[in-house]
Amino acid sequence: MEILGPEEMLTPEQEQALQQARALARLLDDQFQIAGFGVGLDGIIGLIPGVGDAFTTAMGAYHVSLANKLGMGWGTRMQMIGNLGLDFVIGLVPLLGDFLDFGFKSHRRNMRLIEKKLEKRGIRI
Structure with a gap:
């Protein structure tokens, strides 16, 4: 994928990505509804000590990679990595961390960062 400049349109490949x-992001953070709350695989798999959080953090690296391919700045990517890192540490x-993990939706946050940056560039999404 090519890096996007201001006022450019997404290619079909970029739109698909x-x-x-x-x-x-939806799958990891809020695919399922439990008692009115969105719950995703991040919270569920995260119940497996160590391994679960490492797995979902690795899956979340896709968003950081996409941001890089779309030409998003170092600051945005570092914020995204910080969201993933905080999610991992939480x-x-x-027990308490597992409960908090259901509320801190790092993958949704990172997706919003990507979308905001694209909108700021005037790119329709």
Whole structure:
């Protein structure tokens, strides 16, 4: 994928990657409804000590990679990495961390960062 400049349109490949990123964020953060709350695989798999949080953090790296391919700046990518890192650390705390992990939706946050940057450039999404 090519880096996007201001006022450019997404290519079909970039649009597909953006849709995949949205679907991944939804799957990881709020695919299922439990008692009115959105719950995703991040919170569920995160119940497996260590391994679960590492797995979902690795999956979340897709959003950082996409941001890089779309030409998003270092600051945006570092913010995204910070969201993933915080999510990972929260998930490491037994029980309380698992509960908090359901509320801190790092993948949705990172998807919003991508969308805001594209909108700021005047790119229709």
